[in-house]
Structure formats: C-alpha cells, structure tokens
Amino acid sequence: MKRIISCIILALSLCASAASQSDIYKKCEKEKSLTTVYITRAMLQMLPANNMGKMDSVTISLLRDKIDNVLIVNADKPKGIEFLKNLRKEFSNNKNSDVLMQINEENSEMRLYCTPLGNGKSQYLLSVFGGSHATAIVIEGSLTLDEIMRMTNGFNTVSPRKSKKKK
C-alpha cells in the first residue's frame, strides 16, 4: 500500500513539475499585470513575402520558416516587473541555458539567453529592464544565432566587427 501511494504521489509530482516547466507562455498569460503578445507559426506564415517596412525579404523568409512562436511580454507595474525578474531567474538557474549577452547600463539591464530544446531547436530569451518598464521576448524555433544576427543586422544596424573588417 505504501508503495502504491508513493508511486501515485511521485507520478503526480512529476506531472506537476512537467506542467510547470512546459509552458512559460501560460504562466505569463495568467499574470494580469503583464501585457503579452503571442505570435504563432501560423500567424508568421501569414506575413506578406514582400517587405513592408524595415524588414527585407530574407528576414521575413527567416521569420516564416525558422520561428515556431514568439512571446512578447511588457510590464509597467512593479508586480509585472518582479514576475519578469523571476522568469529571467528561471532561465539563469537552468543548467541548459547559456547567457549570450549581458549589458548593464546606468538605467537599464539587458540579457540574452539561449536554451537548446533538442531537434535543432532553441529558445531565446531577451530581457530588458529599464527603470519602471521591463520587456521580455521569447523566441522559439530552429534559429541559429547567426540567423538572428542576420535578421537583426538586416534592417538597422552595422556591427563593429564589419566596420573593423573594412579597415
């Protein structure tokens, strides 16, 4: 009897832990102090192929083909900012997550994490904390860091590396 009860408790705890780890999106949705935007792959597929603004056609094609989903979370209230800090803490405590970039400025703090999900997929978290506002962006998909660089360089920046090469 003890064995049966311990098996049931173990199974329930595993289910609970799996459910708690599986979906950060649902966690964010439940928090009312946050503004969340969740973009699915189906929605990205509906993006027009030709460029509409800053993004060129290559960037749009990467968005359509390589990204599974995107979660954008904004917080203006202390409770929401605290929630995003805890979310970032989960990533930093995760042994599988790597900190790709960490920038601390006078009033802002930016961190970029990457967590491999298996099957060539990764989860990127960018968290930006600045004063009374915080933003977290979670991108999941088969994107590599180079492709993210390609997308971000594709529309408004020139990296110092490139400028150095020109010398």
Next chain:
Amino acid sequence: MKPSDIVQLRSLLARYYAAETTPQEESRLRELLTAPGLPDEFVPDREMMLSVEAIQPPVGFGQRLADRIDTLAASSASPVVKARRRPRRVVLLRWCAAAAAVIIIAVTAFTRVPSATATPTPLTPEETYEQMEMALTLFSETISKGYAALGAADAIDDEAAENYSVTPIFDNL
C-alpha cells in the same frame, strides 16, 4: 422390585430426561433398570438408556475435541483480522484511486482549460509584422550595444598596439 425402588426409578428417570443427573445417579439408574423384576412400563426406558450408552464416543474423543477447540480459538484471531483487513485495504485503495483521479482532473482542468483572461486577441498580419519588427528591433539594439562595447574594446587594443613601440634595451649600450 420394591415400591421405594420404583419411586426412586421414576425420580431418576425424570432427572435423566431433564439431563440433570450426576454420574452417580446415572449409575444407580442403570442398576435399577437392569435389576430383575423391572416392571414392563420401564422396559422402553431401559432399552433407550442402554442404546445411548452403546453409542458412547470413541476413547479420547473429548480430549481431541477440546484440543481442536483450543487450536481454533488460538488461530481464530488472524483469520478474523485478515477477513477484516482485506476489505479495509480495498476500500483504502479505492479512496486513493478516487483522490488521485480528482487531483489529475483538477490539474488537467487548471492547466488545459483556458481561463477567461487568457483568451488571446487574434492579430492581423500587419499587427504581427509590427510586433515582430519591435521584437527584432529590441534584439538588434541589444546585440548592437554588445558589439559596440566589443568594438570599443577592440579600438582601444588597436590604439595601444599602434602607440606601443619596442625600445631596444641594448641599443644604448
């Protein structure tokens, strides 16, 4: 047979049929019933008593019966307990299964059923584009800041390398 014996015989028979006689009284009754000159009215009683005595239990039957009763009495506790424990275990198991089912259903309901606040507002392709543009801009700004800091560090290195001149120590000698 004397009249007093007949009176005693009647009394003993009454007590015998009421199962109230002692062994001594039964012995006396047997003597009276087997005595010569027994009136005919007591003949059936004599046959009945002799028949009962003829079917006496075998030797040691009483002892074996007592031993058997003692054995059953000694072992009676465990079967009773087992008989009680088994239904209790089944009932407990059923309660556990029911509790587990309720917990699983509750967890499933909380995790699977979307709440009213979680109902997403569908985005148009234009809104999706704007959101993605904003997200990628933020990524871009962050990565650019990182590279800017790295570039500044590289520039300092380059300047240091250009300004650094190796002074031959032995030239002045």
